[in-house]
Amino acid sequence: xxxxxxxxxxxxxxxxxxxxxxFAHLHDLADAAGQDGWKxxxxxxxxxxxxxxxxxxxxxxxxxxxxxxxxxxALVASLGANVTTAGFLDLAHPPAWLxxxxxxxxxxxxxxxxxxxxxxxxxxxxxxxxxxxxxLQAPEVEQESAADPEPVSAPLLPVQDAPxxxxxxxxxxxxxxxxxxxxxxxxxxxxxxxSPIDTDTLRARLGVPPxxxxxxxxxxx
Numbered sequence: 001x002x003x004x005x006x007x008x009x010x011x012x013x014x015x016x017x018x019x020x021x022x023f024a025h026l027h028d029l030a031d032a033a034g035q036d037g038w039k040x041x042x043x044x045x046x047x048x049x050x051x052x053x054x055x056x057x058x059x060x061x062x063x064x065x066x067x068x069x070x071x072x073x074a075l076v077a078s079l080g081a082n083v084t085t086a087g088f089l090d091l092a093h094p095p096a097w098l099x100x101x102x103x104x105x106x107x108x109x110x111x112x113x114x115x116x117x118x119x120x121x122x123x124x125x126x127x128x129x130x131x132x133x134x135x136l137q138a139p140e141v142e143q144e145s146a147a148d149p150e151p152v153s154a155p156l157l158p159v160q161d162a163p164x165x166x167x168x169x170x171x172x173x174x175x176x177x178x179x180x181x182x183x184x185x186x187x188x189x190x191x192x193x194x195s196p197i198d199t200d201t202l203r204a205r206l207g208v209p210p211x212x213x214x215x216x217x218x219x220x221x
Contacts, residue, residue, distance in 0.1 A: 032091035
């Protein structure tokens with residue numbers, strides 16, 4: 001497959017020439033206003049980037065006041081530099097308003113670029129807000145329930161006799177040796193503290209279940 005022959009686009013060549021001349025004029029104007037060195041080269045880049053950003057916003061989102069405003073500001077800055085360097089001003093002794101405008105341009109360009117990049121576009125829909133949750137309604141069921149007659153009370157069922165309470169289990173039998181040991185512990189506790197031993201302390205000292213400790217405490221009383 002043969003490749004298409006390379007052709008020079010006259011419009012593209014004209015755009016490159018115009019951009020280079022505008023770039024040089026902006027550089028010369030910034031340098032004459034006291035912005036020497038790399039700062040003089042940064043000014044034309046800032047103006048051209050703002051012009052391109054506003055034009056892309058117009059092409060992608062359609063006409064808007066924000067895009068047209070910053071496009072005209074960048075265009076005036078570019079055209080003003082081209083006209084000013086044609087001999088209408090004495091660049092060897094630039095006026096104060098020119099120095100003021102060149103010094104304030106970075107902040108103005110930063111504001112324009114930020115607004116063009118981060119402002120909400122006209123074609124973007126607003127984010128949907130979550131609607132408050134509402135309980136599900138069943139109108140058909142409500143209509144049917146409204147048409148139903150009054151509920152008929154169910155017949156009372158005969159009350160069954162409550163089951164007889166089972167007698168409490170008899171207290172466990174306590175060996176005499178365990179009772180004697182418990183008496184010694186109770187006497188020792190009374191000697192040391194001056195108060196009779198309680199059931200919890202007795203159960204902890206003997207290591208017996210609560211029911212057996214209660215039975216032992218009842219015999220010690």
